[in-house]
Amino acid sequence: MRFANREESLPYYLLCEEPLADLEQRLYRVIESAVEEALDAAHVSAAQRRTLGLFIGTSSSEISVAEAVFKRELKQSRDAAPLMNSSSLGNIALWIMERFGLRGPDFTINTACTASANAVMHADALLRSGRIERALIVGFEHFNSITALGFQGLQLLTDDLMRPFDSRRNGLVLGEACAALVLEKNSRTREQFWLRGAANFCDTHSISAANPDGSTVRYTLERALHSAELAPDAISALKAHGTASLLNDEAEAAGMRQVFQRMPALCALKPRIGHTLGACGLAELALFCGAAQQGWLPATPKICATPGDLGVVLNQTPVALPPGNFMLNYFGFGGNNTSLIVSNLER
């Protein structure tokens, strides 16, 4: 581990040996690779690409690129101005469509940490409506200084492990991710997941935290259950947002306790991949489904094994997970709360 950029004292460590280099191109390479893999895996033909709907979820969009360009140009001239080459959040969508021959509708959802979860929800709605036959969903988030320093300024970063819902929790670790998923209407095989229900709710308590009394989290979860036509006890496992921040974990735990008389098996994935912000909706969905498809629920070791002040605890060792209904929750800045319910039971 070492500083990503010692010169600027960024509050960031790299967990790999790759230096942060080529920031003006790195984002596009990563997205291209993920999209290509998803389209190939889903066998989407050139003709099908013409009508494929594109749904992007991201928080920082191309800011990583814009920062690199601006820093380079500032070195050449103090008159340089930011965002001269890419000033629309919709540009990545255009680039993906051009690169892969997509001509369906595009939607870039920018709702902070719920962005790609909302992209999944909107894609599912358009598929169900019959407006599109297939959807490509892309969630991405790349390293950028504004985000790193912004989270540091909010005192939300830990220099230790992420410990969601643990009494010793003291913040989060930021992560990078790019995930791409193809959704198709009515083409499910036995082991594939389907979105059984979903809900989004704007929590106006605070722009940076859910209501700590849990009421708005509870409301979001209840709406998702209603949408899925399920009772709380039909949820066999839950992936929490679990940022390990003081206030948000408090709100999330309170909301979950109000909804579930008996808490389902609980996991959080941010201790494994960091908080990937706008990408976490899709990245954590993919990881969760991947593990559940293999029949187990990921564990979060090295945190308190008994419920602390928040009254909930993450499972400590991988547990067997038969087919069932699973809830995945996401909460973002701007009061954006989203809950997805996926299932690998028969429809």
Place this chain on the structure above:
Amino acid sequence: MRRIYIQTIGEICHTVDEPLPELKDLVAAAVGQPVRRISRFMQLALIGAGRCATKQSLPKETAVYLASGRGDLEITLDVMNQLFREGQSPKPLSFVNTVSNAAAFYVAKCLGLTASSSFVCSRYFAFESALQLALVDFAAGTIDAALIGSVDCAVAPLDVHRRRLGLNADAQLAEASHWVFLSCEQTATALGEIIAAASAADLDSLQQWIAMQKLPVDGTAISCGQFLASSDFESIQKQTGLRAAFDYRAGRGYYDSQSAAAVGEYLRSAKNKMRMLLHINGDSLGRYSAMLIREAG
């Protein structure tokens, strides 16, 4: 199929020169209270949405769909300049406000709305995208009422902003916030009705969609979106026989999300001889979007 009525429209749209006009008093007038420490983008959002709500109180369960062609450029530029030019870390509130849905948050908070909210960006089809998402949610029964808006703001210095938008040095700039309040309730005061919104991969697909609408030639006006090539517009007119062009763009300075203005201008210019408006827009990839609205009465 549920019918969706346009209950109110609210907007602000003005050409801009430097210094940019102050918006604080307009915000306070629109939402009934001063809102401090928010960006120009958020101010514009509040003015347009607030004006929608002053004409009719909105149900608490009104979903918010906010769209933009560029997003909140001002706050992102401020933070980037502070960090890279002046070496200062972003202030906590500035950083939190960089999330684009912050404007939707303030709209919901100031108008007392407790439903879903979304922010969608599309370079060419901003308002159209938000409208499509909302119509799908209406059709599925997920929502019964929606506040749908598009916002794009100008940022000083304007000569730099023109270059950022790829405009000529003498181009007149504008900024705007256009909102419509839609619900399934058939009221006596409804201004009109949203009949459909669609996207098309190419001109042939668009023409097929238009043909399926069976539009009365003598009762339907057609408007040309800002990104639609004039040759395409002429071709569509010729193919459909819709000769009555509705011009909502005359005298309007440049901003990205102008399609929403077509809805407002058309309904404001009632009683039109044409009962319906077909609005067509295009993009750099050869795709198209269409909106079809009908005047009330």
